[in-house]
Amino acid sequence: MRAFIRKLSSFPKSKNFREELEINYIPTNLFQKTLLTIGSATVALLDPYRGDMIACLGEVTGEASLKFMRERMLENNEGAEILRDMPRINSQTICFKTLSELPEDTLGRVYADFMKENDITADSRLPVQFINDPDIAYVMQRYREVHDLVHASLFMKTTMLGEVAVKWVEGIQTKLPMCIGGGIWGAARLKPKHRQLYLKYYLPWAIKTGHNAKFLQGIYYEKRWDQNINDFHKEMNISRLTER
């Protein structure tokens, strides 16, 4: 029996998300979506620290892909459970202190260490603004909140090189235009040394992993905190490029 490590919140998770979406939703027409696509892509290229622009780009271009992701998640029980529970990942729902006290090679410990080493917080994920349908919007929210876990479990750092590699994996699996675009354009920003590494090792690995690994968006990470990371990789058919 796998243990949950989750703080209770006052509302059931799905109610929370739907209410949040209603507050944050902004209706946009095709013309505005087009402007937002071009604008956010440009701003994101010019200033990669504008995470909100990547988020905007993803939402505005991703509706079809999100539907595909949702279908794929419904294909197995674990994914279907996620869509039913609508769990959220932030400092209120996850007790990072407990995770960091788990045994060394567990998924939860790997995740907690990753967040600490890279000095990032699970609270930095923006709410979905431009998607009306709550089921589809949730898939986007989940993708965002699970992104750090994907990084951590693939042992990819938050450097440009690591980000681009993860974008390729995600792009192949989710078909999100923002990921595919990010993989290509992000690579253009790599410095010569990293570009060599990218072309020789990271890119081939990312493409292979994207195709061979199980659908990472359909993993209920919160139920696997104490799973051994080696078992996890075997189960998900992930072959490592680097050690932690």
Next chain:
Amino acid sequence: MALQRRLLQFINITKPCQKLCGVQSYSAQAASQSDNEEKRKTHFGFETVDEDEKTKKVHQVFETVADKYDTMNDMMSFGVHRVWKDIFMMRFAPTPGTKLLDMAGGTGDITFRYINYLRNQANPDTEKRSSVTVSDINQSMLNVGKARAEKQGYLKNSPVDVDWLCADAEQLPLPDECYNAYTIAFGIRNCTHIDKVLEEAYRVLQPGGRFMCLEFSQLPNSTMQWLYDQYSFQMIPVMGQLVAGQWKPYQYLVESIRQFPDQEKFKLMIEEAGFRQVTYENLTFGVCAIHSGFKL
């Protein structure tokens, strides 16, 4: 014909168009509300809110936009807001000895032009000191103004004394007749009770004092108004999202412009507060207007 319809569908926005028609009827409704109603309602852009809520919401809007305020103004108006403010100052044409209250003066655009105007006078009268009180309900906006003033050197060796006051235009913590000029640029439409603001302006001005307001207005030409609406609703919130990472404050901005009375109606409101010789001048086809009145 079909092409026009397709084009309209492409840029369709149902919400504001409905509400645009609603604007006129809403203003009439607000005027006829009885005094006995417990919670009075007003508009916040196209939303209907309680009056005390509006002040809070407007406050929130300006807290959020304060640090990108000037950049966004440049982007949204293609820099033309600078010309509007220059013309405003030219119409005002202050003389040395003026005691100005620059209401909703936040980031300092009008104040800095006022100081420059007095500095650049052909024969500056070094005897007469002029002054300006920059006042805003929002401390964040004032902080931006203070920082700019220091950075651009308006506070040193200036013929003008500057002080900063965080206050509500509807209830000024100031004695009667202590200023001889009052300006409010792009601020009055955000106030919950415009009539109260005008009354307070009248109260703090000395006889002979001048009231000047620069504010967004309505375009007399309906085709131009339509084009302006399309630009406002289609593009401005998008620009807000891209540049400032915020959509809603800019949606509020374009909606609040539609809710503000037109040139003639506002002129009447100024006259009702007691001002005389009230005139207005349209700028950029009526996108904004300078209203001026005197306490006589």
